[in-house]
Amino acid sequence: MAVDQLSAAPRTSYEPTHPMANPGYGKRSAPDQRPREGRDFSHLPPREAAVASYIDRLPDGSDISVKTLAKWLPYGQCALRTALNRLQAAGHLRRGSECVATDEVMLWVTRTFFSRTARDDDWWAAFARGDAPRETRRPTRSRAFVLLAALGRTAPSLSLSAADCVSLQPLVDEWFERGATEDETLRALTHGLPATVHHAASLVRRRLVDKLPPERFAPRPPTVVLRALECAECRAPGSADALRGGLCGICRGEDTGIAARPPGTVPTDGVRDRMATVRAGLVPRPERTDRARGITRTGDSGTP
Template sequence: MDTQQISAPSRAPSPVRGDATPSSGVVHINSRHTSHFTVVGNHLAQHRELSLLAIGLATHIQSLPAGTKVGIKPLTERFPDSEARIAAALRELEAHGYLKRTRERLPDGRVITRTCSYNQPGSTNTRPVPAPKRRPKPAHPAPAPGPQPAEPPCIPTPTAPKPPPPPLPQPRNPLPQHQHAALTLLTDLHHHTPQLTLTESDVHHLAPAVATWFERGATPTTLRHALTTNLPHPLKCPAKLLRHRLTHLLPPPRVPVHQPTPLQNCDRCDRAFRSPAPGNCRDCGEAGGPPLME
């Protein structure tokens, strides 16, 4: 008599509806996620109007923790796609409600871009996901019973106020030609360096400092070189940078050169003597000639 194989099933299991292997197309081999996963709706994964890059980018953004930078440059550094393609994909997501970018001004004056990612556009039950909280520090051991010394009050350390910027240089002897040359140089500066585009108010505010440079012997070429070389990138405030350079790179004033009194020939004796104007020498003047101008 044959030996019974008890490991073999007595009969084939009944097929479960929906679990049958399809004859063609994709076959899903799924494993249950217990951590590090993101829920993405089919309205995004199977969107008929979004490009594959936009769908993938939206999925990536939804998987990031709150507070992560999702600008064009960070995304370009993360993925091999170009800035133009990523920018176009972000515009797609904005057009279909999966992304919203707004410009906000912070209390300190800086302007930032606030990006909101929507996992289900059009839903009325939306709220921002808070940033993950840091783990609290371990509690200190309970103090021993009995009176405890009082802790000293926490007094903030005073900070010295920021000193005001030095005043702009002013010419000692304002000349119309220096003022005109200063206005021309500042107005024309953006033709040489596009980053240094100034407003009309900036030009008139900085013109006296430029005229001071001209008063001290600087040429337009020298001054333009001092203002346009080694610019920071990106340049946020051209007028502030020019104010700093015009003040801190100002050349010293010209040292007056002593000019000796010119020589003159005496009108009476033809002897040479020093005088600012022609006339007679001292001896001839004392002899009855016209007074000398020495």
């Protein structure tokens, strides 16, 4: 007998991911940002807030060019270009380049720096110099404290008090400094426990001391980071102090005393004089041809 109803095959949910940019390009998150909150971009107009919220949730290295964003957001390229410029004016975004140098390689890469926390021009200038001031935050629980506080979830007999966690925290920090992961530390503390644990804090302390791992990783070579910002309108590079709001003085409409010209144009001052000097020092073509053939004209060697 034929089956009247067939159960539908389960559908595999597919959600495409935002594309990544080529190596060296794409989004780069600014350091020392506040934790993500629901009202991070409430000071922005709705469109700019939506674009900023979307970019904020993308991982570093994501392609946030206008053309790519237009494929993922319900806005055209012109609207997105305007939105990005307004995010820049509000202190959430800067465009520029960054030099990453180690003992083996030095490479300049293009960056689009994004900050969930709005920054003023002075902060971005300090960021470009590599000495951005860190914000004062209220104390948060350390990585070691969180592991100790959650220890009872894996092994109920090792439930610790807040005072125990504070006391044992330096020992766990030493494990992390030697390259141990949370899983490795948790396994060392909870594997092979006795049937009855009379004093959880004492047992954890004993294991942290007795099972302390050796040094695992050699120190990495120092990394030197150099950054340069550029004008969002004409793409001309400049010092961070000169790019107020991400724009150079000419694009801000200020009278800088310098005539506006396309990026990359060579100033004409002194060019003609320099070329005249170069031409005066050149040997005439007939003389160059005669010298190549070994012909000496009368008067060239000083003899009649």
